[in-house]
Structures are given as structure tokens and as C-alpha cells.
Amino acid sequence: MAQVLEFKLPDLGEGLTEAEIVRWLVEVGDVVAIDQPVVEVETAKAMVEVPCPYGGVVTARFGEEGSELPVGAPLLTVAVGATEAPASPAPSTSSASSASSAGTPAAEEPSAGAESGSGSGNVLVGYGTGAPAARRRRIRPERAGTSAAPAPAPVVEHEPVPVAVPAAAGEVNGRQGPVAVVSPLVRRLARQHEIDLRRLAGSGPDGLILRADVDSAIRRAEEAARAQTRTTADGPVVAEAPTAGAAAPAAAAERIPLRGVRGAVADKLSRSRSEIPDATCWVDADATELMAARAAMNAASGPSGGPKVSVLALLARICTAALARYPELNSTVDTAAREIVRLPGVHLGFAAQTERGLVVPVVRDAHTRNAESIGAEIARLTELARTGKLSPAQLTGGTFTLNNYGVFGVDGSTPIINHPEAAMLGVGRIMPKPWVHNGELAVRQVVQLSLTFDHRVCDGGTAGGFLRYVADCVEQPAVLLRTL
The missing domain is CATH 4.10.320.10 (E3-binding domain)
Incomplete structure (x- = not known):
């Protein structure tokens, strides 16, 4: 006899408590194998395909695409160990898909690996099963006159909301x-x-x-x-004459739920503003020599000598050198213990704007990498961010953030610290400006650098020393040779 098992939204890790259904990968009546992905969900950190730990026939789905479910809420039910799917009455001339959407699938062959009591050892990792993958099949309704054995337990179907189409x-x-x-x-x-x-x-x-x-x-x-409201030669076009003395209805304001990535960003920024007493200092720097050094590096690599070194990679390497001199800014504050925790390694986050919103991928152990290695990792993580494939682990654990808002064509900003970090360096656009160079007025490539820091971990002297060292390295890249 078949056993109907309920699969609930699992804990996706990193403290996430809810997820939004983006796309169902199976429908009611489909045959699924153990650990087959059944739904794609979006959390506050990443897009995840959720595999089902059971093999059998899908008998119900819970939640429409776009709805949000808490961890532990039912996702779907699966008839495991059934030799037949739940029976349906004899259909009329309607299509098989209509019968399926009505929640009355007919008999079908059993799924490979859908043995009674069989299940995955881990729903997200997928180990613990050696069952062969079953083909995905649509359950076809019984023909008139044939009988099918009823399912041993009634299953309440959740019908999909119909879409009106012309x-x-x-x-x-x-x-x-x-x-x-x-x-x-x-x-x-x-x-x-x-x-x-x-x-x-x-x-x-x-x-x-x-x-x-x-x-x-x-x-x-x-x-x-x-x-509909434009004035024509005969007067304004209206649907009906308004009642005397009645006020025109006000336009309804659009309400956008703060959830997913946008909700997570809102929570983190609000917490940063409420907990961290931040301060910002900034300086203009002549980046002409840095741009020339970058051009020389890329020219030396030749047309097929590997990936080019980006400006962001050079700035990231400068940040790791500056943090080695000013470790106070590579720290966090334990508010409960009233302690400053200085961190041993630099995990460098960088802000990346995507269609899903602002995300901050993290380059692990950036203090052990050179500019070329950092640049390659930034390129890899940026591509994952654009396609929505960053894992939660790749978005957490940062100790310092680099924010290049110059790509938006702006010069300066006072960035909000990425809680629970202690500082963030902002970089504006690099553009030609008049500058006094060697005692003469010249046109140079100038950039504005801004540092927002947690005033609990250091005073202005430390923050100013950090920012001045970064500016010196931008103006004279040879300064980095002392620490390389």
C-alpha cells in the first residue's frame, strides 16, 4: 500500500527562516525520484533548487509561485511505494491536464526508487540514496469504463489558481x-x-x-x-458622471513588500544605523600613476597572457595592505560582552549591484592573495551574482567591504557599514580634473575615496591614517612594494 508523505520546506542554513517560491519544477501527478529538485526558491541570500527526499507520485503542492513560506511549512506531498497513483473518476472530453490540475490523477506505473520507506539521507546534500533517477512522467486519466484502485489515504489537493486567458x-x-x-x-x-x-x-x-x-x-x-482622462475637443473623457459634491478618488499608492534580498538589505542597513556610531572621512587622490601601472601590467601580460588586472582588484590589494597596518578596522564589536574582536584574516567583501538587488560577495583570505588572484575571484563571484547562483556561504563572513560606486557615475558617498563589520571604503569615479602636479596646474585622473568607520573600534587618527595610506598607494603605487 502507498504511503503519502509530506515534504516540508527545509532549513536552508545561515539563519534563514523563510523563502519565496520562484518556480515549481514539478506538477501534481508527476513522478519524482529521490533527491530530484522539485521547486526553485529565493531566500534573502541566494536562489536555491530544493530536492525532495522521497520518490513517488506528487499528490499535492502547497503555495503558488511568488508566495512566501516559512521554514517547516509543507511544500508538497508524495505517494511513496504506490503501484498506482490516486484514482480518478472517468473523465469527460476535457484534457488530461485538466484532470491533473483538478487533483484527480489516474493510475500509472510506479516510480523507480519509490519503494516504501525509502528516502534521502539529506535533502539538500543528496547523499544516502543509490536509487536510479526516474523519468518524469505525467499521470494520464483512466479511460471510461476502467477501474482503478483508490489510494489508501485521501489526499487533499491544492488546485492551482486558474489564469484567465483570451x-x-x-x-x-x-x-x-x-x-x-x-x-x-x-x-x-x-x-x-x-x-x-x-x-x-x-x-x-x-x-x-x-x-x-x-x-x-x-x-x-x-x-x-x-x-481615459485626457481632455479632447468635446471635453474630458470620463467613465460616468461624478456625483455632485463627491471628491475624485485618490490614486492608490503602490506597496512593494520588503522581502527576499531587498528585505535582508533593509534589515542589515537598519541594524547598522541603529547599533553602529559611524563617522566618515574622505580625500581626493591623483590616480594617474595607478592607472598607468595597471596599463603596464596588462600590456606585459600580452594579448593572450591571461585575464586583465582590474582597478577594483588593485584597490582591493591596497586595502589588504592598509588593514595589515591598521588592524583596528578589520574587527567587529561584541556588544553583549562589550569587547572589540580583532579578526586574524581579511575576508574582503565588495558591493555588487544585480537585478535581484545589492549583494556583497566575499573574497576569502584576501590578505593571502595578490592583485591577479583577487581580480580572478572578484570576476568569478560577480558572474555568480549576476546569474543569482551565489550560495549563502559566499555572501557571509566578510570583515571589510570595498564599495566602488564610481561605476554609477558619481564622485562621492557616505556609505553605511555592512554590519557587523567595522569599516567600508567607498570609491568614486576616476575622471580628468585640474590638479596641481609638481607645482604646476595639470589635468590628472582624480578619484575621491571615503572611509566610513565604527567610532567604537578606533578614533579619527587611525581612520585618517588608514585612508591616507590608501591614497598614497593610489598616487604612488610603488609604496606597495614596501609591504609586498
Whole structure:
């Protein structure tokens, strides 16, 4: 006899207590193997595919795409050890997919590895099972007149919310198939502005719906709304005559939930502002020699001599040298014990702007790396950040953060410290400016550097010494030779 097991949202680590369902990878009636990914969720730190520890037939799903579930909440139920899936009554002329979505799948062959009592040893790691992967199959309804053995235990199905479409069910722009959307951000944007993705024609490869397509649909909807109130030759266009003395309804304000990455950033910044007595100092530096040194390094490597050294990598190496001289800034404060904790190694975080929001990947043991090694690791982590594949471990444990906001075309900022760190160095854009060089006015490549620091771990003299050393290395890169 089959046993219906409930799979709950597991603890994804790093203190995370909830996750948002981005995309279901299976549907009710599908046959799943042990440790097969069944849902893609977004946490405050990363996107994660969650594998199911059971093999069998999916009998129910809990939660729609875009909804948020706490850790421990049911994700789905699986009929394990069944020789047949839950029976369904004889269907009418409706399609098999209709029967499946109604929660009445019919008999099907058992799943490979769906033996009674079998399960994964670890739901996120996936060890503890040697069962072969089963093919994913859709359960087909019984034909009229055939009987199927009922499931031993009733399963309450959670039907998916139907989507109103102008064409036949399942038809997309005149074609049969699912909506051609890959990015969960595109789905969320369409959902927030009530855009029906089934009515859009994608401009991407094979009709893929891109963000630009959704943005265009949003603009068209806004223009249509404005056209309803635009004044014409005959007067304003209104839906109905307003009641005498009645005030015009006010436009509703848009409410955006603070959750996922945006919610995590909001919590961390608020905590930083409420706990850390921060102060900021800044200085302008002549980066002409640094840019020349970078050009010489990259020219020496030749056209096929490996990856180029970036400005950010050079600034990161300068920061590790400065932290070796001023270890007070590579620390944290234990508020409960009222102690300053100086950390033995530098795990350098760098701010990266992505479609999911601001994230801070961490270069581990940056104090042991040279500029080339740091640059390669920054490039690797940046690519993972852009694709949403950073793990929680790659986003935590930083001891000092480098924030290059110059990429946004701005000169200066007073950055907020990345709690629980003690300092952050901000770097503005490098641009030609008039500068007194060797007693004469000249056009030089100038950058503004700003240091925000926790005033509990040091005073202004230490912070000023750190920032001045960084500026000296920017102006005279040979200064680094003393510590290399």
C-alpha cells in the first residue's frame, strides 16, 4: 500500500527562516525520484533548487509561485511505494491536464526508487540514496469504463489558481505550450503590474519574453490609463458622471513588500544605523600613476597572457595592505560582552549591484592573495551574482567591504557599514580634473575615496591614517612594494 508523505520546506542554513517560491519544477501527478529538485526558491541570500527526499507520485503542492513560506511549512506531498497513483473518476472530453490540475490523477506505473520507506539521507546534500533517477512522467486519466484502485489515504489537493486567458487553455499567442519566461524577475514584474504574460509576444530567442517586453506592456497600460482622462475637443473623457459634491478618488499608492534580498538589505542597513556610531572621512587622490601601472601590467601580460588586472582588484590589494597596518578596522564589536574582536584574516567583501538587488560577495583570505588572484575571484563571484547562483556561504563572513560606486557615475558617498563589520571604503569615479602636479596646474585622473568607520573600534587618527595610506598607494603605487 502507498504511503503519502509530506515534504516540508527545509532549513536552508545561515539563519534563514523563510523563502519565496520562484518556480515549481514539478506538477501534481508527476513522478519524482529521490533527491530530484522539485521547486526553485529565493531566500534573502541566494536562489536555491530544493530536492525532495522521497520518490513517488506528487499528490499535492502547497503555495503558488511568488508566495512566501516559512521554514517547516509543507511544500508538497508524495505517494511513496504506490503501484498506482490516486484514482480518478472517468473523465469527460476535457484534457488530461485538466484532470491533473483538478487533483484527480489516474493510475500509472510506479516510480523507480519509490519503494516504501525509502528516502534521502539529506535533502539538500543528496547523499544516502543509490536509487536510479526516474523519468518524469505525467499521470494520464483512466479511460471510461476502467477501474482503478483508490489510494489508501485521501489526499487533499491544492488546485492551482486558474489564469484567465483570451485564447484556449494552454494556448500562448496562438501556440500551444507554457509561457516562454525564464527569469523570475520578469514574472514578478508582470505580477506586480497585473500584466498577463500569455498575451505578450516575446522578442527573445524562440519567443522568449524579456524584461523589455514587460516594460513595454507596462508603458502601454499606463498610456491607456492616461488616455481615459485626457481632455479632447468635446471635453474630458470620463467613465460616468461624478456625483455632485463627491471628491475624485485618490490614486492608490503602490506597496512593494520588503522581502527576499531587498528585505535582508533593509534589515542589515537598519541594524547598522541603529547599533553602529559611524563617522566618515574622505580625500581626493591623483590616480594617474595607478592607472598607468595597471596599463603596464596588462600590456606585459600580452594579448593572450591571461585575464586583465582590474582597478577594483588593485584597490582591493591596497586595502589588504592598509588593514595589515591598521588592524583596528578589520574587527567587529561584541556588544553583549562589550569587547572589540580583532579578526586574524581579511575576508574582503565588495558591493555588487544585480537585478535581484545589492549583494556583497566575499573574497576569502584576501590578505593571502595578490592583485591577479583577487581580480580572478572578484570576476568569478560577480558572474555568480549576476546569474543569482551565489550560495549563502559566499555572501557571509566578510570583515571589510570595498564599495566602488564610481561605476554609477558619481564622485562621492557616505556609505553605511555592512554590519557587523567595522569599516567600508567607498570609491568614486576616476575622471580628468585640474590638479596641481609638481607645482604646476595639470589635468590628472582624480578619484575621491571615503572611509566610513565604527567610532567604537578606533578614533579619527587611525581612520585618517588608514585612508591616507590608501591614497598614497593610489598616487604612488610603488609604496606597495614596501609591504609586498
